[in-house]
Amino acid sequence: MENKSTNKKISREKEIVSLMIDLYHKGGENTLTMEEYLDIKEYSMERLDSCPFGEDKTFCSSCQVHCYDGDHREKIRLVMRHSAPRMLFYHPVMMLRHTLASLKRS
Ligand code: SF4
Known part of the structure; x- marks a missing residue:
């Protein structure tokens, strides 16, 4: 059960x-x-809602299971490759908070 x-x-x-x-x-x-943009958005939100790791969740990019199907995995890979470095520029505080929270869990 989710808390x-x-x-x-x-x-x-x-x-x-x-x-x-x-x-x-x-x-x-x-x-x-x-x-495709609307589809990958909806799909990724659904995946996060169904993530089996819950509280112990790590970054999706370093997940050993990776629950995305082949087509969506390829699309999110393109998104991550482009956007991950830019997020530090556009949303630095959010990314710092997210990284610290993930490190605490590991
Ligand atoms: S990729 Fe892994 S961490 Fe991300 S939602 Fe799927 S199962 Fe959870």
């Missing part, structure tokens, strides 16, 4: 992933159609 802390973590991760998808979609390297 309040897990919900908070998952909510924060959903916010971060959503921002990263937006950054990719607005950027010059974007290869997603509007339909």
